[in-house]
Amino acid sequence: MRVVAGIDIGGTNTDFGLVDELGNCLKTETVPTKKFKVPKDLVNEVSTRILEMCKSHQLLGIGIGAPNGNYYKGTIEFAPNLPWKGIIPLAKLFEKATHAPCLLTNDANAAAIGEMTFGGAKKMKDFIFITLGTGLGSGLVANGQMIYGHDGLAGELGHVIVIKDGRLCGCGRKGCLETYASATGLKRTINEWIEQGKKTILSGKKEPIVSADIFMAAKKGDALALKAFEFTGEILGLALANSVNYTSPKTIFLFGGLANAKELLFEPTIRHFEENLLNIYKNKIKIVPSKLKENQAAILGAASLAWNQKSRL
């Protein structure tokens, strides 16, 4: 069978697997990213395993999703959450190790292409894809094409400054969207309020609060946890309303850990989104959950990068 391999390089794990033309994940494996001190060691291990998986298949190519991935150069550039520093020519390293053509883009772009190829954005020409995890990633599709931008680094909506002199971001600047609208942002919100002495059933918790705790507290009716989701939705809703002025999408897809909070996140986000939309866009644009299966999305997304661009491979 003709297959492509999808590789998702994450700060903790690197997931990879084979995907057929219909979007079926045939086999998947995982290795811990931080185990590998130099990128070449990871490339060799993953390549060996992929070639092993492919014994009864024809490997057409490889797609890689990675933080700070540069599509044009096939490189990872200064990714703060990976163990390797500087600019890493990852696509070339994989091509050398596997002798298969290889494409790379940032992880959110890969997932957006996955949504377009196998998910809820099939046949959709204009949409925005947002991942809400540790940070906020995004992929923009216009005229049926991923927007990579002049340098291959477009679609960094997590680093739009939404509050002047706001929260310190991992990028070194202040007030970036992802410091508010992400699983980490939600935690910062409630921790700031707890420090100010506001009451919540989470106050007495010994271990650090994680976003799942805030979700559970909100489900139980905890007012502060509910307010934290409301605040997150306010910031995200306004930011998405502003985003519409750029590309006028048909749909905005939300994906990732925080999106799993469903109505707790979607209701306030959509309400503030509609409140802040320019009149010509009102009541036209849907904000919906991604249709990608969460445990397969990263691999599917990376693989669909390869399936979508067979002519470039």
Next chain:
Amino acid sequence: MRVVAGIDIGGTNTDFGLVDELGNCLKTETVPTKKFKVPKDLVNEVSTRILEMCKSHQLLGIGIGAPNGNYYKGTIEFAPNLPWKGIIPLAKLFEKATHAPCLLTNDANAAAIGEMTFGGAKKMKDFIFITLGTGLGSGLVANGQMIYGHDGLAGELGHVIVIKDGRLCGCGRKGCLETYASATGLKRTINEWIEQGKKTILSGKKEPIVSADIFMAAKKGDALALKAFEFTGEILGLALANSVNYTSPKTIFLFGGLANAKELLFEPTIRHFEENLLNIYKNKIKIVPSKLKENQAAILGAASLAWNQKSRL
């Protein structure tokens, strides 16, 4: 000679003319837009004059730039500065009157296509075009294509909300970019400060202050006028830095009345732009004046819409 006609519908005047394939404006005329109580009267007058101009030429098509123009539908939709209300099927009306194929888009998109076809963005695949006049208009080009969006109404950067609960905008919302970064925004800035009792050589002026007055005052070294340009550049620079996160352009072009203030506007804008850019974009992206001739830009832009899309005509 094969020509197209370019028509620029403005709140005050409607300019039109013939343009050859090299971007030469062969003939131009103007009619006052407000003279025409219904759109059909304008269409009839302008069509008659265009057909008259074309007697020794072959008219291939017509391009129209208009405020709130919808590219897909060929309509003007709820344009606040035009004398006609509701949705107007202007492209169809012109096709009926001239029997020439007709394309329409918003005025800033048309100018962006003009920049790409005849100006400083030739062969450029990713750029942002900003018009700074009464309001702030914009056109986004990615992958060598104008971004029209799902509904044909993309590229409304003037209505990105940059200050929560900020200045009241003509769109009915508060804090839109164009209430600060436009000729009107510059006037509002200095008038607010004068009302607060701040000193400027413009304080005693009997007639309402226009943006040219502020320019002249700044040139003479008036501290408040200089501060007004600094403030405009601060707001615009940050907004453009945020815009880069969307489409990662090679260049940002500034056009229109306020852009003519040159260094007074460009210096603070570029400084605040670089200060606010995400590190991966720093020192890569140019902010430059448009290369379109100001008195011909609107007609050229509209005409290039037609030249660029001959296959659709």
